Amino acid sequence: MKHFITLFFCFGLSVACYSQPKQQQTSLHYPYRPVPFTQVKVNDGLWLDKIKKNSEITIPISLYQSLITGRIQHFYQAAHPSDTIKPQGKYYDDSDVFKIIEGIGYSLQTFPNSKLENYTDSIIDLIEAAQEADGYLYTFRTMNPKHPTSKTVGTERWKNVERGSHELYNQGHLIEGAIAYYQATGKDKLLKVAIKSADCICRAIGPGENQLKIVPGHEELELALCKLYLVTGDKKYLDEALFFIDMRGKTEVKSEYTQSDKPLLEQTTAIGHAVRAMYLYCGAVDVAALTNNREYIEAIDRIWDDLVRHQLYLTGGIGSSRKGEAFGLPYNLINKEAYNETCASIGLVFLNQRLFQLHGDAKYIDVLERTLYNALLAGVSLTGDHFFYPNPLASDGGYLRSPWFGTACCPSNICRFMPSLPGYIYAVNGRDLYVNMFLPNNASLDINGKKVELAQQTKYPWEGDILLEVKKNQAGIFAMKIRIPGWALGQVVPSQLYSFSDNQKPQYAITVNNQPVQSSIDKGYFTIERKWRTGDKINIHFDIPVRSIVANEKLKEDNGLVAFQRGPIVYCAESIDNPDFNNFLLPYTPEWDIRYDATKLDGITELITTAQQFNYDQQGFITTSKRSLTLIPYYSWSNRGDSKMAVWLPWKVEKVITKDK
Numbered sequence: 001m002k003h004f005i006t007l008f009f010c011f012g013l014s015v016a017c018y019s020q021p022k023q024q025q026t027s028l029h030y031p032y033r034p035v036p037f038t039q040v041k042v043n044d045g046l047w048l049d050k051i052k053k054n055s056e057i058t059i060p061i062s063l064y065q066s067l068i069t070g071r072i073q074h075f076y077q078a079a080h081p082s083d084t085i086k087p088q089g090k091y092y093d094d095s096d097v098f099k100i101i102e103g104i105g106y107s108l109q110t111f112p113n114s115k116l117e118n119y120t121d122s123i124i125d126l127i128e129a130a131q132e133a134d135g136y137l138y139t140f141r142t143m144n145p146k147h148p149t150s151k152t153v154g155t156e157r158w159k160n161v162e163r164g165s166h167e168l169y170n171q172g173h174l175i176e177g178a179i180a181y182y183q184a185t186g187k188d189k190l191l192k193v194a195i196k197s198a199d200c201i202c203r204a205i206g207p208g209e210n211q212l213k214i215v216p217g218h219e220e221l222e223l224a225l226c227k228l229y230l231v232t233g234d235k236k237y238l239d240e241a242l243f244f245i246d247m248r249g250k251t252e253v254k255s256e257y258t259q260s261d262k263p264l265l266e267q268t269t270a271i272g273h274a275v276r277a278m279y280l281y282c283g284a285v286d287v288a289a290l291t292n293n294r295e296y297i298e299a300i301d302r303i304w305d306d307l308v309r310h311q312l313y314l315t316g317g318i319g320s321s322r323k324g325e326a327f328g329l330p331y332n333l334i335n336k337e338a339y340n341e342t343c344a345s346i347g348l349v350f351l352n353q354r355l356f357q358l359h360g361d362a363k364y365i366d367v368l369e370r371t372l373y374n375a376l377l378a379g380v381s382l383t384g385d386h387f388f389y390p391n392p393l394a395s396d397g398g399y400l401r402s403p404w405f406g407t408a409c410c411p412s413n414i415c416r417f418m419p420s421l422p423g424y425i426y427a428v429n430g431r432d433l434y435v436n437m438f439l440p441n442n443a444s445l446d447i448n449g450k451k452v453e454l455a456q457q458t459k460y461p462w463e464g465d466i467l468l469e470v471k472k473n474q475a476g477i478f479a480m481k482i483r484i485p486g487w488a489l490g491q492v493v494p495s496q497l498y499s500f501s502d503n504q505k506p507q508y509a510i511t512v513n514n515q516p517v518q519s520s521i522d523k524g525y526f527t528i529e530r531k532w533r534t535g536d537k538i539n540i541h542f543d544i545p546v547r548s549i550v551a552n553e554k555l556k557e558d559n560g561l562v563a564f565q566r567g568p569i570v571y572c573a574e575s576i577d578n579p580d581f582n583n584f585l586l587p588y589t590p591e592w593d594i595r596y597d598a599t600k601l602d603g604i605t606e607l608i609t610t611a612q613q614f615n616y617d618q619q620g621f622i623t624t625s626k627r628s629l630t631l632i633p634y635y636s637w638s639n640r641g642d643s644k645m646a647v648w649l650p651w652k653v654e655k656v657i658t659k660d661k
Contacts, residue, residue: 093140
């Protein structure tokens, strides 16, 4: 243990020389291919700050927590089993280490760090030593095989897979971590471990006469096997993923909680544990795209449609129920008790990216962007070292981010997501280049095998102006397809769940070399097709006024309340700025003072307006007075100490909460 601690404190934050990394494997089975994050360099703004803090703070903190909580030591203990070992933690803790390694792999491609790499290599040595001879890898059984420490682990391999052992879930994250690290460093030790583990699974579970007919109780392996197929070219991994999708609802355990109550093709609604659901749907889309299975594509389309019509919070969070971290009843989107697990938000981003890659429709990026800037980003503190597990839309105080959790899936998921963000900005389909996200970057990409270089400058999301410049074009004529966000077209989300309640009609404009261009909007994209030349400049302007939003009348809790959004950012009131804000009544058409403050909450645009405050006089009559109300981005709340918070605020008198006399 002392050796591990020494290694941890030695790797530090230094950046060293590093060999040219391999390109990330792109999703070649999808028609709309994302430009790999290794070819896009974010160079300024909000997201550069987040990505750097993830590399410099979140990953080291997560490694340290994995060390002191025994997660890393479990692999050493599994390599030296004993009937006296009593492991700390949870039977799914292996997955946190694998996810952190995945994040390290992505991060190394942007921020090379030889000491971090060497430390990670030492962890991989432990993982390799913990693997049994036939490829089985599950420390909670291997470290003390005669006396499993939890009933959930089960007395035999795979026995409790459908009941929560997480054996297969862990292996999914092993595969993803191994692939990311291999692509970053060219080192294949962990990849060989992952392949050996996958082979062990393929031998034990499948359609054969002597194979087990089970499916993962916690999905994730399905999508990982698709990635392994793309990296190795071995079709048995794709076949295994297809088996797991096909067998859902046909095995012994049938439960809505694990999306196994019926076959996927019969499912029409988003149900059960929200994170499991997202991973299942991602795996199903991957399998469908690889096998051209139209039935599975149609099934996921139906489920997505249900989700955005009935289950999507204004912040882009999902999974309202604390009981089972699950989807609730349609329209039951409670605020104070909302669960909205950070992992579920990350999973929703994964799903919407896949559905865009399949269909080429901007509505999926609209949902992705909403989740990204609000529910997901709220999951980590501005300092990068504290985390939310649930993400409510209201709080009476006492709710602060934690430095770690016993179940630490959310911090480790943040580790791996943040450095991959540049891969969401652009996509290519034939001679079409899709501009999906707006943030400062330089990109080098291929269009039909010809090199194109772009530079993007913007202060989005705080301002609505974007400059795209063609730095090099060897592709001649191609179409640049610029996403016009749903919020800029008058649509909050791709359903009637929320709507803008003001009468504003914000405009957008696009010019090429200062000359206006016109285009119809197709699937949310403004298309400019021409022979692009070096130095061509595309200026994009979005009006980004503060918009008032009301919820569908079926969202009972939000009736009589109003929320506010500017660009993709959802705002909230926090008691640090507004004591007693629950006694405030918003006017129907607030007038806003919009201020960017570079010193507040790492730099935000805050919104200031005048509201009425309700109180009692000495005789018990309600009085009103005008008060200033300040709103901050939802993602930035709970970063200045304990506070109350609300996204939805009263604009009907009956919703005002007055003090006791």
